[in-house]
Amino acid sequence: MDILTAADLLLTNNQVEDHEQRILLNEFRRFLSHDSTGVKGFDRMPSEWPELIRDLGAGAHLTNQSEHLTKVIRAWHLELQNLSLVLSRQIGVPASVKLSRAEERNPDDRLKNSCSDFLKNQCLTGVLFIPEAAANIDVSVDVRARTFSVGAKLDAPADRKRTTSKINWLLSQIKDVPPENTFIRVHWPRRAYTQHTLAELRQDVNIAAGAYSDLTPSALEVVVVKHTDRRFTQVTGFVEDIEKIVPEFYGSIGSRLKAWQPPAPTIRPERNDRSDVSREAISEDAEETAAELSNQPDPQTQKKKFWF
Numbered sequence: 001m002d003i004l005t006a007a008d009l010l011l012t013n014n015q016v017e018d019h020e021q022r023i024l025l026n027e028f029r030r031f032l033s034h035d036s037t038g039v040k041g042f043d044r045m046p047s048e049w050p051e052l053i054r055d056l057g058a059g060a061h062l063t064n065q066s067e068h069l070t071k072v073i074r075a076w077h078l079e080l081q082n083l084s085l086v087l088s089r090q091i092g093v094p095a096s097v098k099l100s101r102a103e104e105r106n107p108d109d110r111l112k113n114s115c116s117d118f119l120k121n122q123c124l125t126g127v128l129f130i131p132e133a134a135a136n137i138d139v140s141v142d143v144r145a146r147t148f149s150v151g152a153k154l155d156a157p158a159d160r161k162r163t164t165s166k167i168n169w170l171l172s173q174i175k176d177v178p179p180e181n182t183f184i185r186v187h188w189p190r191r192a193y194t195q196h197t198l199a200e201l202r203q204d205v206n207i208a209a210g211a212y213s214d215l216t217p218s219a220l221e222v223v224v225v226k227h228t229d230r231r232f233t234q235v236t237g238f239v240e241d242i243e244k245i246v247p248e249f250y251g252s253i254g255s256r257l258k259a260w261q262p263p264a265p266t267i268r269p270e271r272n273d274r275s276d277v278s279r280e281a282i283s284e285d286a287e288e289t290a291a292e293l294s295n296q297p298d299p300q301t302q303k304k305k306f307w308f
Helices: 002-012 019-033 048-058 067-091 101-105 107-121 163-174 198-203 205-210 237-254 279-294 299-305
Strands: 123-129 137-142 147-155 182-187 194-197 219-227
Touching: 048 067, 067 107, 067 123, 067 137, 067 237, 101 107, 107 123, 137 237, 147 182, 147 237, 163 182, 163 198, 163 205, 163 219, 182 198, 194 198, 194 205, 198 205, 219 237
Parallel strands: none
Antiparallel strands: 123 137, 137 147, 147 219, 182 194, 182 219
8 A cells, every 4th residue: 555655646736747658657657556466555454453452351361481472562663554554645745653763674673563563552653743733743552441542742932921822822723623522631831731621721721830839831732532332343444443543633633733933033132223233233233332341240150259
């Protein structure tokens, strides 16, 4: 599906100008997408998937070497890759799974680390990178709770001092989003995040400020949480659900978000005119500053004088 996706993006984005080459590329796309070629995306989890869920429910002891765990984690990595391809074809730009350099170089280390992480929190996790998007898309599947969580985190705006102002900045970007299953996580410096439903904050944004009244948020996160039961354990139902939930989140929330940027610098009132910044004006300002500084005590000298 990687090659089919690449060909599809080239054609849909009109990146091939030569008419003959477009015909050839489209024929290649027709060939790859035909049923007889057998080309298809990842569409089912392994048979060990429901077995792993049963083991977790029964409190079975799992290790990094548990065969059904490693097979499920490998399948999850394939699903993340397929999910990025699905998104790529939907939005017309190449989305990708965000990996560290070490993970890219050594897939075995990635597998081992993912198994260890799963044993700690019973969650399957991944991050999707979308060019020009305000934030990465964080995907988390809580296997024990049978929930899908999809979120995007933005740095809080630095030019707003109050917690309520920062949160209102985010709420204004998602004012048309239905509140069901949607949560806002408020991340604080050196503290655990706090969480409120979107409906609660729309009714009273002040409830978010009560947790740490002496702090202001460092980041804000929008998260959609979906719970499934029977389909969660199905090898095909699980894949179908996540490949619906993640694109829906990006379409309704992720693509709307805008990262905060500092405002453009303005011309200072005292330097409004070209003559205010001429060589002569700067020379005059420098003389005045020199006179002021000569009449002020050196703070470092004052500290040394009263060192005791």
